C-alpha cells in the first residue's frame with residue numbers, strides 16, 4: 239500500500255477516571271493548556287502533518303468535544319461587532335482547521351476497540367492515529383516524522399523514545415533493529431511487560447501510522463489486559479504480518495491523563511507562551527525562593 243496520509247483518528251472516548259472529579263462533566267481531552275484545550279494542540283499537530291480529515295472517537299457523555307469543533311457563527315459575529323477581530327479568528331480556526339467526523343464508541347472496551355470504531359470513516363487507505371491525551375512539544379510535528387517514514391518505506395510506523403524502567407512497565411516495549419538514522423525496524427512488542435519480559439526501554443508513545451489491515455485484525459483480537467481490546471495486540475500481529483517501523487521522534491511527549499503530569503504540562507506551555515511566559519516565569523522564581531526559605 240502507498241499514498242499520502244490524509245486522515246487521522248483521535249481516540250478520545252475514554253472515561254478519564256484518573257482525572258475525576260473534573261472529568262465527571264469535562265472530557266479530560268478538553269482541559270486547557272493555557273488558552274486552548276489539549277485536543278486542539280493535537281488537531282494542530284495533525285494538520286501540520288498534512289492531515290485534512292480528522293476522525294474523532296467520542297462517547298455519549300462527551301458531546302462537548304464534538305461541539306468544540308463545530309461552527310459558532312453567532313459568537314464570531316458578536317466578537318466582530320465588538321471589534322474583536324483577532325478573537326473571532328481564533329474561534330473560527332477551531333472548526334476551519336480540518337474536516338471533522340465524529341464516531342461514537344458505545345462502550346469503553348479499550349484503545350484497540352476505539353481505533354476499530356473508525357473503520358468505516360477511514361475506509362481503504364493508510365491513516366494516522368494520535369492519542370487524545372498525549373501532547374507533543376517540539377518543532378517538527380511528530381506525526382509528520384511518522385508519515386515521512388511511511389512515504390519512504392511504505393510501512394506502518396509507531397512513535398518511540400526510550401523511557402526509564404519505572405515507565406516501561408506501564409507502556410509497550412519494542413524489539414527493534416537499526417534501519418536508518420532515527421528509523422528502526424520493529425520485530426516484536428509487548429504490552430506492560432515486567433522488567434524481565436521487556437524487549438527494550440523503547441516504548442510506543444501516542445502516535446501511529448497504520449494501514450486498514452489493522453481493522454480486520456482488531457475485529458478478531460480478543461480482550462487482553464483489563465478485559466480491554468488492546469491496540470498493542472493488534473499492532474503485534476500487523477508487525478509480524480506486514481512489518482512495522484519504530485521512529486525515534488524528536489520532541490518531547492507529555493501525558494496529560496493524570497493530575498501530576500497534567501500540571502507539569504500546563505506549566506511547560508504556560509512558560510513558553512508569549513503572553514503568559516514572562517509573568518509566570520517571574521512568579522516561579524519568586525515561589526522557588528519562598529520554598530527555599532521555608533526549607534532553610
Ligand code: UTP
Nearest residue numbers: 249250251252253254255256346347348352370
Ligand atoms: P487512556 O487509557 O489514557 O484513557 O487512553 P482513559 O481510559 O480515559 O484513562 P483512565 O485510566 O480512565 O484515567 C488513551 C486515549 O485513548 C482513549 C482515551 O480517551 C485517551 O485519549 N480511549 C481509551 C478511548 O477512546 N476508548 C477507550 O475505550 C479507551
